[in-house]
Amino acid sequence: MLETSARLLRLLSLLQSRTDWTGAELAGRLQVGLRTVRRDIDRLRELGYPVDATPGVAGGYRLGPGAALPPLLLDDEEAVAVAISLRTAATGSVAGLEEGALRALAKLRQVLPSRLRHRVSAFQAATVPLAGAAAPAVGADLLADLAAACRDRRRQRLRYRGRDGVTEREVEPHRLVHTPWRWYLLAWDTGKDDWRTFRVDRIEGPLSLPGARFTPRPLPQDDVAAYVSRSITSAPYRYQARILFHAPLAAVAPRTSPGAGRLEAVDAHTCRFLAGSDSLDDLAVYVATKGFDFEVLEPPELVPVLRALSDRLSRAAGPEER
Known part of the structure; x- marks a missing residue:
């Protein structure tokens, strides 16, 4: 004892x-x-x-939330420092800390006094990240609320901006999955009676109050990240590409993103890349810049786009020096 x-x-x-x-x-x-x-x-x-x-x-x-920060844990300055650090990590600027930061932030927000929440919010409002590329904005509060719903196994009603506009979706949140550029929520959609993957930047906040508890369902597969990768790369895009890289999977994997497509080993020397896109030009540039020889298995429409890209690059490079 x-x-x-x-x-x-x-x-x-x-x-x-x-x-x-x-x-x-x-x-x-x-x-x-x-x-x-x-x-x-x-x-x-x-x-x-x-x-x-x-x-x-x-x-x-x-x-529950308190009028003052409980003693023996953190003083006000330490609490603000931790909250700001967790917000920064949760938005992906510190690689590998996102999930742990979300869990810790969900715990801290339970007892953080309102006066300290205002200080943290002021920091967030006054800070402008200098990003190398445009990425969908996702609020740390929204991420923390979704993480808490996953942790507590509470149903959640979402306002989701999809292809058909904004719709109301009642879901059972299970996992948050992130790529270098986007966050995704894996949840059971009670209206569709099936698993769905939601882009978090398309969920309109703030969330409604959590609903009833639910009993966790068996996940669609053990590797949740692989399942979400398959879901987002085989979405109803206009074009579905299958590319054969003449290089082993271990060499190609560091140069591709799970959010762009998925890799499958063919043998020790080749691998297959599967991806969806609404733009043949985007597909052509993406596969051409990986640094490996490849051939197009599907779609056949990608081949002339690659030829045109090759001609354009040749003209840009200029004539060879003799």
């Missing part, structure tokens, strides 16, 4: 990891009785942690 101080930290961690807990669930996780759980909840409240309780058979505990 954990000592009191260690048990309090464990209890606090549990309350931060999920929105709602019953007393029996907490007692089971901590391996103590319900009376001990109630005493520990009272100790957390004395330390300044806003733990809300709901009476009754279906009641339980949740960590």
